[in-house]
Amino acid sequence: MANEFDPVTLRHTLHQTPELSNHEALTARTIAAQLRQFGFHPATDIGGHGILVTIQGTAPGPTTLLRADFDALPIEERGSQAYCSQHPGVMHACGHDGHTAALLAVAAELSHIPPARGTVLLAFQPAEETGEGAARMCESPEIANVQIDNVYAFHNLPGFNQHQIVVRPGTFACASTGVAIELYGKTSHAAYPERGISPASAMTGVMHTLTQLPDAYPDANRLVTLVHAQLGEPAYGVAPGQATVMATLRSDDNACFHAMKADLVDKANTLAARAGLTVNVSWHEPFIAAENSTHHTQHVVSAAQSLGLAVHRLTEPMRWSEDVAEFLARWPGALFGIGSGEHHPQLHNPDYDFPDAILPTAKAIFTALVAEHHGRGTD
Template identity: 40%
Template sequence: MFLTEGDIGDLVRFRHDLHRHPEISGEEHETAGRVVSFLTPLKPDRIMTGLGGTGVAAVFEGKGSGPTLLFRCELDALPIAETRDIAHKSLVAGKGHMCGHDGHMAIMAGLAHGLSRERLRRGRVVLLFQPAEETGAGAAAVLDDPRFAEIRPDFSFSLHNSPGLAFGEVALAEGPVNCASRGIRIRLTGRTAHASTPRSGKSPMGAVAALMTALAAMSVDGARDESLSMVTVTHASLGEPTFGVAPGTAEVWATLRTLIDDRMEHLCNEVEALVKQVATAEGLGLSIDYSDIFSHCENSPEAVARLAEALEQQGIAFGRGNLPMLGSEDFGRFRAVAPSAMFLLGAGPNCPALHSPDYDFPDGLIGIGAGVFMRVVQNMLGDAA
């Protein structure tokens, strides 16, 4: 193990500090500052800040030429209030690291520890602390940043902790591993009226009721293959919270989910056709927009082979597990740049689910995840000098 007990203690304290001070997507300024403060004493050859907004990239250069390996983690937390009573509980009301990104950052910091002691013989390693993963905007912003060309990788790797999977075991597979998804916001416009004469207006109530039922019925989620389509209604609002006015406006929000990007375009067309049909039948105005857009995440065979080799050498059991996941992950955008792969690291069968208010990243995973990534570096860039 390349990390000492002292290193692990430092990484756990770093993780707990991040956990106490969560920042949601696009607001990760102090989190980025904490990352830079931790990395600076480890003497990377370069630290880039403000990448894609608040992103941080630590660059370790080898003495000779070779490929560039990018390892990516996430900076952002969630707008979820933490309910677990722990010593490092979130100090920010209504926000918490309920997805384990604090632990992923600690794993990346552990890899930085190893690279600081065992300088590369050749090639280059980039440790990317990416903003705004939870909204799907962060990876796109990093890739669109003109400075990304300076660290463009030949391979990209990432991981995500996975409650339910046996502790320390890994799920890894080629092909699609995370679904494409996007949020659709449907706005319906009629005309308000006095609550005593509702027929003098045009209420969207009937359209909302019809859409909530019809949208949910569009899901085809029995198999995790290219036919998968899911529509999950997540929010609906009707008029204003008052007793004297019959409603004239409404919104319905839903998440659309498919296994692959091509199927998403088809699903969007189906949903839009349904919504237009209902709005027209009710004589309502209509507008539609999309947000939180995630491409599907697909593992390339070349990158999977590198991870599998490292896992075997580390003595870590791995298999397909429950892949592909129904959840989305914006790491999928990096496959447009270079071969990429993500693996799931088991957080144990008793670990609360991701995005649960009582979730907390298991500290015992820090050394395991860092060890896998360090082995990948050693295999691909040669033994450390």
């Protein structure tokens, strides 16, 4: 029965057996097995290890998709809880185990009290951390060919009071990407540097270009962070012939984000050509901005208020990224936050653990949104 499901136990099970993006086979099997226990027939291997459950109401109506992610991070856990990660160097440091447990709690309730009208889709998504999973699920025929009216997802947010619902119409989370700029010249003996082609000057030019790049776009929030640079090898007898610069680019505006990327490529090519170098620019872990519909943001506010939950309205977007943006770029909806605690350990830290106390809050707001769009059937 649905009321026998314990989301806390399930979350702890997932927390003990975390899997990296694109390797979530065991996690997917665990989720699918639980859904089958509820009486559902989940579609599996959607866009990788993704899972989709379709729940029909008895009358015609809209289609609402609720999404949770379930991949982990390459971080060594430093916790004292009994259910710490059993996989060395891998942990649920972002709370995706909690996001999944909350959506399974929703599934448990909907198996008992289905929607009265329309269709509810529950999407369990892999590979969020690398920015790949949502796009692949959206492009799968099981989802791409469906007319979806509403999309909702949440992320737990340390730094906000527990159970507080965090909203923002428009951009909720920024676009971001990693970029690696590789410059190739020719090595030579350090005594005869003129016989080689050093990328040193172009490398410093690339680094300067990156730090100055945001200045060209004053009408949007934008940020470039240099994360790594390497010139040649640590050998005193060799003049370098290769250099790499790595950075992350962020913006709250997708148009600005794409313009920054194009501008960077043009400038890198120009610097390389002037120095007689070849250049390779590659992009890693790309995310577009998560843009919320004003209408759906208000639905989240109304659901929160109906449950007596405090609502916090962000004045600017979260700087991090969330690939549920791919769903929101195709269909209207809202990504919102649920406070994990004002002093809760931060995301992507080795001491982080999803707070079980907010699982009922996440379930309640999801089910309130389903009831608002679809009504409630009978037990």
